[in-house]
Structure formats: C-alpha cells, structure tokens
Amino acid sequence: MGNHAPTVAVAVAIALAGAVACSRPDRTVPPRDSSVAHPGATARASALPAFETDTIVDGYGALDTLRLDSLRVEMARLEQELRRAPEGEHPPLLLELGRAKRLYIAPLDGPHAHYARTRPDEYVYDEIGGRFVYHGKHLRHLLERFPDHPLADDAAWQLTLLPSAGECEGFVVCYVEYRWRRVRDFLGAHPASPYAPRALDRAIAAFDEHLTSVTDLTRSSEFYDAGDLPPLVAEFDSVTAGLPAPLRERAAAFSSRLRRRMAPR
DSSP states (O other), rough: OOTTOSSSSSOHHHHHSSOBBOOOOOOSSOOTTTOOOTTGGGGGHHHHHHOOBBBBBOSOOOHHHHHHHHHHHHHHHHHHHHHHHGGGGHHHHHHHHHHHHOOOOOETTTHHHHHHHTTTEEEEEEETTEEEEEEHHHHHHHHHHHSSSSSSHHHHHHHHTTTOOOOTTTTTTHHHHHHHHHHHHHHOOOOOOOTTTHHHHHHHHHHHHHHHOOOOOSBBBBBBOGGGHHHHHHHHHHHHHTSSSHHHHHHHHHHHHHHHHHSSS
C-alpha cells in the first residue's frame, strides 16, 4: 500500500486512541460445549489478574511487574493443564492461554524479558517499543485444529487484539490500513459472530478517525497519498457485503459517505 506500510505492524498506541474494552457479548448459542470443557477452564478468565482480559493493551508501556508475575503463574498453570488434558478439552485451555500470553508484554530491560526471549515461537521483539509481544500461537492453534468449535470466533477475536510492533511515521493511510486489516479477516470469516458489530465499529473507526485530519481526500499531501485510499475502501465494501443485513446496511451507509468525500470536485 504505497511506500508507507509499517515494517512489521503499527503500534497500538498510535493506531488506537485509548484501550478498547471488549468483553464477550451475549451469544444466541452456548459459548462452549460443557460436556468437553476441562474442569475449571470456564473460570480461567476470572483467575487472571484484576484487569480487563479482553482489552487492547494501550501504548508501549507494559503491565507492572506484579501483574506480569501473576500472569506467569496463570500461564504455567494453564500449560500444565493443557499437557494433561485430552485433545477434546484443549479449545478452552488454548483460548485462555492465548489470552493470558497476549497480555504478557515483557519490556526488554525488565526481569521478564528472558521468558519471552526463550520462546521465539510465541513472542517477537518490538524494536521500537523495546518490548517482546505475543504473536498468537495458541489462538492460531485453536483455529487450525478446531475450526468448527464454538470458541473459534473467540480465538479469532483475540487475534484482533494482539499487541503489535512498528510505526507508520505519520502517514495517514498507513494507520487506516493497519487498523482496518486487524478486523478485516475476522469480519470475512465470522460475519455472524456476536463480535461482528464490534469489529465493524473498529473498521469504521479505522477510516473515520484518521481521515478527519485530511481536508481533501482527492489531493495528496506530505502525509497523505490519495491513491492509497481507494483500494482499502474497495476492500471494506467487499468484506462488509457479506455481513448480516443490519451491519451490511450500516457499512454501506458509511462507505457511501466516505466515497462522496473521495469524489473529484
């Protein structure tokens, strides 16, 4: 997308204004099959430290050492349960483990860096943020091994909340692209999920919040390339066309307003 795509991804601190609370919405079907749920797994969310477990961790600052210590204890417990549990009981454990590891952001100069550094299949180094961030291994395993499980959309949603690395250096469409593509695949794969309305909110905000700073969307400027925007809007239209009617209509109305701003004057 032009020459301004982030090298790895874009920092959450700049891509999102503030932490986004994302507690699980109500479902019309049970979230999991209680006949295969591992004993105690349904209570794992409450066993995590006392902060939102479904929140995009804002900024480059990591959790304090005490809470990272608590996460280490919980992750070790979940890993032990996962090793002992029959395969049919893995999905809720993989979900809770992935959620805990997502929140475990280890500063390079802190005591937790060794844990992340010795797990290169789980954590990547964010050079700009000076930290190690989780890349979703256990959540992806859930999706790959149990694609039809009732928790599959939960895992996919957690992937949209992963902390990330990189920087857009002020280029407007780069921020739009990064925030939109965090939820693009989720909307395409899980259009009927109870998380879909929130995903659409985030998709619309990706365009709306960053493009308000651009007076004329038809003209390029130092930090805005007008040619980079239309392909992203076309992607938005294509993906949201597959949403249920109320969400599809909302997306179409937003796209129509945006395209009017993009039309030559």
